[in-house]
Amino acid sequence: MRMTSPIVTSAAFVAAFAVSTALAQPVSVRGAVSAVDGSVVTVKTDKGDEKVSLTDKAVVMTVGTASLADIKKGSYIGVGAMPQADGSQKAIRVQIFPESQRGTGEGHRPWDRPGTTMTNATVDTTVSSVEGQVLTVKYKDGEKKIIIGPDATILANIPGSMANLKPGVLVNIPAATKKADGTLETARINVARGNYKP
Numbered sequence: 001m002r003m004t005s006p007i008v009t010s011a012a013f014v015a016a017f018a019v020s021t022a023l024a025q026p027v028s029v030r031g032a033v034s035a036v037d038g039s040v041v042t043v044k045t046d047k048g049d050e051k052v053s054l055t056d057k058a059v060v061m062t063v064g065t066a067s068l069a070d071i072k073k074g075s076y077i078g079v080g081a082m083p084q085a086d087g088s089q090k091a092i093r094v095q096i097f098p099e100s101q102r103g104t105g106e107g108h109r110p111w112d113r114p115g116t117t118m119t120n121a122t123v124d125t126t127v128s129s130v131e132g133q134v135l136t137v138k139y140k141d142g143e144k145k146i147i148i149g150p151d152a153t154i155l156a157n158i159p160g161s162m163a164n165l166k167p168g169v170l171v172n173i174p175a176a177t178k179k180a181d182g183t184l185e186t187a188r189i190n191v192a193r194g195n196y197k198p
Contacts, residue, residue, distance in 0.1 A: 026175035052184040064193030066156035076102040078120045088145040091152040164191045172198035
């Protein structure tokens with residue numbers, strides 16, 4: 001009777017786990033649309049072409065520049081910021097979400113840049129100061145003071161449709177998943193609006 005070594009079995013399990021974890025890990029795709037074939041979008045990236053399938057209920061969101069005047073009491077925003085010594089957050093980028101995205105990623109956590117934070121929350125108050133516009137934003141477990149200086153990038157999301165996906169437009173897919181056959185799939189694609197480059 002042939003016995004299977006526990007070490008070999010464990011190694012096989014670890015390898016299988018590593019593969020399944022790699023498949024589940026979301027990847028970002030950024031570039032220009034080169035072709036659209038039904039629900040499959042081909043994106044020309046700096047590493048070559050990537051074909052990404054959109055799910056049946058995929059969200060197409062257009063993203064473009066906005067201004068401080070577009071941020072009002074009650075707006076739901078996402079703020080990538082640098083923490084300050086007094087506990088406030090100095091905004092690097094502010095994303096204004098449409099009502100359909102209210103509650104998306106709500107809370108305060110580390111951002112994808114070293115030493116920075118991301119706060120998705122509702123604007124409670126907004127006042128002008130010598131430092132810039134100062135917002136108090138509230139989320140489920142707390143609140144933060146946000147300072148928006150003149151160097152901050154302000155963007156607004158506006159719902160779009162498949163009609164926005166045309167060859168040449170710039171897109172950003174923040175979280176595509178790799179399926180078992182090696183292809184990519186996403187439930188959301190951001191399309192640049194105006195002169196904005198994602």
